[in-house]
Amino acid sequence: ETGVTQTPRHLVMGMTNKKSLKCEQHLGHNAMYWYKQSAKKPLELMFVYSLEERVENNSVPSRFSPECPNSSHLFLHLHTLQPEDSALYLCASSQYGPNTEAFFGQGTRLTVV
Amino acid sequence: EDKVVQSPLSLVVHEGDTVTLNCSYEVTNFRSLLWYKQEKKAPTFLFMLTSSGIEKKSGRLSSILDKKELSSILNITATQTGDSAIYLCAVNSGGYQKVTFGIGTKLQVIP
Numbered sequence: 001e002t003g004v005t006q007t008p009r010h011l012v013m014g015m016t017n018k019k020s021l022k023c024e025q026h027l028g029h030n031a032m033y034w035y036k037q038s039a040k041k042p043l044e045l046m047f048v049y050s051l052e053e054r055v056e057n058n059s060v061p062s063r064f065s066p067e068c069p070n071s072s073h074l075f076l077h078l079h080t081l082q083p084e085d086s087a088l089y090l091c092a093s094s095q096y097g098p099n100t101e102a103f104f105g106q107g108t109r110l111t112v113v
Numbered sequence: 114e115d116k117v118v119q120s121p122l123s124l125v126v127h128e129g130d131t132v133t134l135n136c137s138y139e140v141t142n143f144r145s146l147l148w149y150k151q152e153k154k155a156p157t158f159l160f161m162l163t164s165s166g167i168e169k170k171s172g173r174l175s176s177i178l179d180k181k182e183l184s185s186i187l188n189i190t191a192t193q194t195g196d197s198a199i200y201l202c203a204v205n206s207g208g209y210q211k212v213t214f215g216i217g218t219k220l221q222v223i224p
Contacts, residue, residue: 004155040216041216042117042213042214042215042216042217043156043201043203043214044214045211045212048211056211088154090154090155090156098144098145098205098207099144099145099161099163099205101147101158101161102158102212103158104149104155104156104157105155106153106154106155107154107155109154
């Protein structure tokens with residue numbers, strides 16, 4: 001078990017559903033991230049929060065909506081997703097600043113049907 | 114656009130072999146290069162390299178950065194089945210974790 005916990009581990013949702021992914025870190029870090037990992041593609045950075053402020057948004061479609069209520073919790077709200085959004089969604093945390101390594105959660109395997 | 118390329122994409126070796134995984138990069142503002150091991154889902158951190166020519170070592174794993182060649186290698190000696198995983202290379206080019214990942218090298222170690 002890592003210091004970053006994600007729930008749920010697996011999620012199947014229809015295109016009209018609304019669901020949320022949750023991430024919690026117990027490492028005292030002040031930056032949190034959402035990554036998307038699709039088959040045969042590199043990890044893609046979706047959102048970065050530092051000190052609960054969003055500092056990066058890599059042109060992610062608005063059907064993905066992040067929320068960071070405090071430095072330990074991060075959510076990814078999902079609505080009206082497409083089948084191509086099926087992927088592994090990984091949360092990570094780190095200390096904010098250059099040259100720090102990220103600690104990843106186990107991920108949520110999302111399937112959109 | 115920042116780019117990280119890893120090779121080979123996949124590799125099958127026998128236990129006891131030595132392997133070398135390659136990573137090359139093109140980024141606008143290099144800060145550091147990181148290696149991660151991804152066994153099932155969560156990538157776990159292996160090394161961070163910032164200075165050229167200085168080897169980082171942990172047990173049977175070692176890595177070195179060549180800033181002139183814009184590349185890094187990850188060596189694993191005396192491989193074991195537990196080394197089977199996807200090895201990810203990433204480059205940090207920002208003040209926070211502005212990190213570009215490669216697609217990974219899938220290593221399979223067979224008994």
